[in-house]
Amino acid sequence: MQARRIARELALLSIAQLPAKPDRLQAQQLQDVVLAAIRTLTTEVHDTLETAAAELNRSSDRLLSSETRTTDVQSAKAMIREAMDLTQTAVNRLGSALELPEFIQLANQKEVRAYTIELLTQVKAHQAEVDRTIEQAMVDWQLRRLARIDQDILRIAVTEMSFLGVPQQVAINEAVELAKRYSGEDGYRFINGVLRRVVEQYKSESSVT
Structure with a gap:
């Protein structure tokens, strides 16, 4: 991931937290805003993993139901398809979650933070x-x-x-x-x-x- 691309995303996540008047912006306040955005991303990783785990559990339940609770082939096929869809969704979420730790690590780099703060300052000014x-x-x-x-x-x-x-x-x-x-x-x-x-x-x- 490129430093400026990370900085843009970090700035996007931070803009809404800035004060309405740009003259009230201070260096420490900007640092705190960026830090809050990084913490938000960390929470997102945790939430994404929990959601994926829940979807995998639902998929497992559907597969079990297709074997034990259905009386016809069509119902079993429908449950299996639903289980496969849930599994695919969970896999996609896991892939997204795996990218976020790298993003968070890069967001802490000096170059990334510097451009994030420059962006936030100029957008507001x-x-x-x-x-x-x-x-x-x-x-x-x-x-x-x-x-x-x-x-x-x-x-x-x-x-x-x-x-x-x-x-x-x-x-x-x-x-x-x-x-x-x-x-x-x-x-x-x-x-x-x-x-x-x-x-x-x-x-x-x-x-x-």
């Missing part, structure tokens, strides 16, 4: 301007009507493009990856479209000047 840019790129929609996670993914991407020197395509790609992990089913397509319109706005503005 320029939020009004960033929000105006996003609003102008949205067609028949308003930023405040989006899910909070989608708002923050867009803010991180536009902040990186505008104030942190991140190449536009890199910022878009990273935002899409965040949306695939944290947004709704089609959220990443919407975010991709908005950010591409933001880039078109930048091009139009630069051609005028």
Whole structure:
């Protein structure tokens, strides 16, 4: 995992905990916010493992029922299919849980924390301007009507493009990856479209000047 990719995800998990006014941000407060996000991820690992264990137990119960409590083949097949689905879901959860310890370990690295704090600071410092840019790129929609996670993914991407020197395509790609992990089913397509319109706005503005 790349340091900046981890930092973006950590920043996304932290933004909602920041004070409304950026002038109240202090270095120690930012460190505490990032630490709280890491602790949240640690709890997520534990919860994911518990959920997977419960699903495996349910799968086992279904397999047992298919052998002892069914009176026809169709019912037995249905129970077996359900057991297989539960097992697959549990395996997927375990795979996700196995990735998180690496994420947590990397999140504690100095480089990751430094960029996370830089992102949080810049997002808050320029939020009004960033929000105006996003609003102008949205067609028949308003930023405040989006899910909070989608708002923050867009803010991180536009902040990186505008104030942190991140190449536009890199910022878009990273935002899409965040949306695939944290947004709704089609959220990443919407975010991709908005950010591409933001880039078109930048091009139009630069051609005028």
